[in-house]
Amino acid sequence: MTKPAKVKKAKTKTAQDHRSLADFLPPEGVPIAFQIASMGARFGAQFLDFLITYGGLFALLLFMLWINVLPETAFITLFTLLIFMIRVPYYILSELVWNGRTLGKRIVKIRVISANGRRLTPHQVTARNLMKEVEVFIPATLLLGGGTGGWVITIITFFWVLGVIVLPFFNRKRQRLGDMIAGTVVVEQPKSVLLPDLAIGGGERAQQFTFLPMHLDVYGRFELQTLESILRDPGTSPTYPAELAKVTEAIVRKIEFIDPVLPAERAAFLMCFYRAQREHLESRRLFGDRREDKNHKAGG
Amino acid sequence: MTPMPPTDLLRPDLLRSARFRAEREASWQLLDRLVAKTERYGAKNLSYDEARDLATCYRQAMNSLSVARDISLDRALLIYLEQLCARAYLVVYAPQQSLRGLLSRLITHGIPQAVRRSSTPLLIGFLALLVGMFAGYHLYQSDPSWYYTFVPGDMSSGRTPDASADYLRSTIYGDESGDGDELGAFASFLFANNTQVAILTFAVGIFLAVPSFLLTFYNGLLLGAFFAMFASKGLGYDLFAWLSIHGVTEMSAICFACAGGARLGLCVLMPGDRTRRDALNHHGRDAVKLVLLAGFMLVFAAFIEGFLRQLIQDPVWRLTIGWGLGAGWLAWLMLSGRKDEAA
Numbered sequence: 068m069t070k071p072a073k074v075k076k077a078k079t080k081t082a083q084d085h086r087s088l089a090d091f092l093p094p095e096g097v098p099i100a101f102q103i104a105s106m107g108a109r110f111g112a113q114f115l116d117f118l119i120t121y122g123g124l125f126a127l128l129l130f131m132l133w134i135n136v137l138p139e140t141a142f143i144t145l146f147t148l149l150i151f152m153i154r155v156p157y158y159i160l161s162e163l164v165w166n167g168r169t170l171g172k173r174i175v176k177i178r179v180i181s182a183n184g185r186r187l188t189p190h191q192v193t194a195r196n197l198m199k200e201v202e203v204f205i206p207a208t209l210l211l212g213g214g215t216g217g218w219v220i221t222i223i224t225f226f227w228v229l230g231v232i233v234l235p236f237f238n239r240k241r242q243r244l245g246d247m248i249a250g251t252v253v254v255e256q257p258k259s260v261l262l263p264d265l266a267i268g269g270g271e272r273a274q275q276f277t278f279l280p281m282h283l284d285v286y287g288r289f290e291l292q293t294l295e296s297i298l299r300d301p302g303t304s305p306t307y308p309a310e311l312a313k314v315t316e317a318i319v320r321k322i323e324f325i326d327p328v329l330p331a332e333r334a335a336f337l338m339c340f341y342r343a344q345r346e347h348l349e350s351r352r353l354f355g356d357r358r359e360d361k362n363h364k365a366g367g
Numbered sequence: 368m369t370p371m372p373p374t375d376l377l378r379p380d381l382l383r384s385a386r387f388r389a390e391r392e393a394s395w396q397l398l399d400r401l402v403a404k405t406e407r408y409g410a411k412n413l414s415y416d417e418a419r420d421l422a423t424c425y426r427q428a429m430n431s432l433s434v435a436r437d438i439s440l441d442r443a444l445l446i447y448l449e450q451l452c453a454r455a456y457l458v459v460y461a462p463q464q465s466l467r468g469l470l471s472r473l474i475t476h477g478i479p480q481a482v483r484r485s486s487t488p489l490l491i492g493f494l495a496l497l498v499g500m501f502a503g504y505h506l507y508q509s510d511p512s513w514y515y516t517f518v519p520g521d522m523s524s525g526r527t528p529d530a531s532a533d534y535l536r537s538t539i540y541g542d543e544s545g546d547g548d549e550l551g552a553f554a555s556f557l558f559a560n561n562t563q564v565a566i567l568t569f570a571v572g573i574f575l576a577v578p579s580f581l582l583t584f585y586n587g588l589l590l591g592a593f594f595a596m597f598a599s600k601g602l603g604y605d606l607f608a609w610l611s612i613h614g615v616t617e618m619s620a621i622c623f624a625c626a627g628g629a630r631l632g633l634c635v636l637m638p639g640d641r642t643r644r645d646a647l648n649h650h651g652r653d654a655v656k657l658v659l660l661a662g663f664m665l666v667f668a669a670f671i672e673g674f675l676r677q678l679i680q681d682p683v684w685r686l687t688i689g690w691g692l693g694a695g696w697l698a699w700l701m702l703s704g705r706k707d708e709a710a
Contacts, residue, residue: 093429093456093460094460095426095429097429097430097432097433097452099432099449099452099453099456100449101453143673144669144670144673144674147669147673148666148669151562151666155566155662156662160466163462163466163469164466166457166461166462178457180457185460186460186461186462187462188462189462189464189469190651190652190655193655193659194651194655197566197569197570197655197658198570200563200566201566201567201570205563205566205567208563248647248651250648257449257450257451257453257454257457258450258454259399259447259450259451259454260447260450261392261395261396261399261443261444261447262443262444262447264385264388264389264441264443264444265441265443266381266382266384266385266441267381267385267389288440291440292440292442295441295442295443296442299443342382345382345384345440345441346382346383348440349382349383349384349438349439349440350383352437352438352440353383353438
């Protein structure tokens with residue numbers, strides 16, 4: 068009753084950290100769970116975009132001052148236009164060209180997708196970025212530029228900005244106002260890494276231990292996949308052998324396995340058990356008996 | 368399509384789910400490579416065969432994912448397939464129009480059609496400005512001190528009712544000396560200000576269009592008072608020309624932004640058969656196009672203001688260019704993209 072319970076608690080916690088988009092359905096009709104980007108990543112991307120656009124503009128400004136070819140009026144007009152360009156147009160154009168990614172988003176590996184499972188339309192990109200200007204940039208300039216409208220306006224603006232910034236924390240998809248209006252979600256860029264199948268290989272060792280159906284009726288999907296993650300652990304940490312021993316012990320006791328398991332054979336035992344347990348659960352599944360965890364019997 | 372996997376992987380003693388994986392792995396890896404290539408170099412650089420394989424393998428991988436969720440308990444495999452399908456989805460359903468294509472479509476069809484569909488909001492926008500101008504003019508006539516109420520001190524730069532007619536004239540016909548330059552800088556400042564005002568005017572329209580109307584009305588008020596002040600010094604015609612060269616474009620832009628806001632506000636007020644959310648979604652498309660139009664026009668106006676206004680000093684030319692441009696905008700918005708619309 069000790070070990071698996073602890074493991075489970077740790078698991079659910081990490082599952083909460085990586086929220087996934089629940090109801091995302093591509094046109095093929097197979098739901099895909101994108102990971103919703105963390106607010107930290109989004110602020111980071113925004114900060115990087117600021118740095119890139121304003122940094123670039125500043126560098127250009129220094130360069131133009133250095134070569135000094137334009138008359139003053141043209142110079143000022145040019146820069147006003149450029150400042151305009153690096154606000155809304157920069158975000159719209161970059162998200163159009165790179166399918167939902169600005170430079171900052173590319174660096175922190177997040178992107179915008181359409182929440183309805185269809186492709187991201189230019190209208191959505193335009194709407195969410197226009198709203199960004201209204202949500203944050205204009206009020207922020209109002210606040211920083213000093214109150215032209217008196218303290219009442221300043222206070223209203225302040226609460227508006229505050230409300231807009233905390234809004235994403237209060238909805239499941241972490242959408243800001245512009246995302247809600249445009250119907251978009253910011254998600255993590257997916258990465259696909261194919262790990263070897265644990266059930267393949269092992270050779271003769273696979274027959275070393277034999278498990279009876281009663282041994283395999285104890286655990287469910289959750290315990291199997293927890294065991295999988297333990298087995299996939301590279302095992303470099305110094306406490307790994309001790310952990311392996313603890314897990315083996317817990318399993319042997321729980322399934323009432325009678326044959327002795329020598330310390331040197333623990334890894335082989337766990338591998339064998341994993342294979343047998345997976346085969347058993349997968350075939351039960353084919354018969355419609357989906358065992359989510361070890362409480363499957365109590366649940367009926 | 369699927370390449371045959373090595374035979375030793377098809378041993379009968381394998382788990383069902385492991386066999387499932389062994390049979391399809393090659394196709395997934397092909398998809399993985401194709402997706403990586405597309406992510407890096409774009410779909411344009413795929414060959415015909417690669418593009419076909421991408422589409423086929425994507426559907427197969429989606430199919431595999433759906434089956435694997437039912438028969439396999441290998442978490443690593445499920446995560447891999449899910450992530451692979453997500454990556455492939457993003458590549459397969461990427462926007463397929465080029466930026467230039469989008470822009471030209473917007474200019475030839477999107478914007479003019481959106482404008483023609485928004486006659487009531489446009490009426491509200493232009494009415495707000497005209498009524499504002501009328502009110503500003505008459506308020507100034509009744510009491511010039513209204514001017515100080517409307518025009519913020521930092522914006523007038525000395526152009527107040529107390530200024531001499533000569534000074535006012537010099538601000539209109541900027542000579543080669545410092546004054547012209549100063550005005551150019553002031554114009555750029557106004558442009559930055561204008562785009563913000565335009566976006567704000569649009570966005571607040573969602574509150575039943577009233578704030579958009581008020582903001583535009585205020586713009587008109589300012590303009591009316593400004594004009595009345597110059598007119599009282601006998602400079603009405605000159606100011607009209609000075610404002611016309613860029614103002615026709617600029618003020619129309621503000622009105623279009625206001626119309627965009629009004630479009631949102633009206634659909635919140637009267638959603639018709641739709642729910643308010645759906646109505647906003649539907650009308651939002653046209654409204655956003657109106658703001659884009661306002662943005663284009665403001666950039667255009669800024670160029671005229673920054674360069675052309677200093678070069679052209681003759682009021683007749685200023686008038687011709689300003690209103691000529693206005694007629695140009697009108698012709699574009701009224702005539703472009705008609706053919707497509709009827710269909």
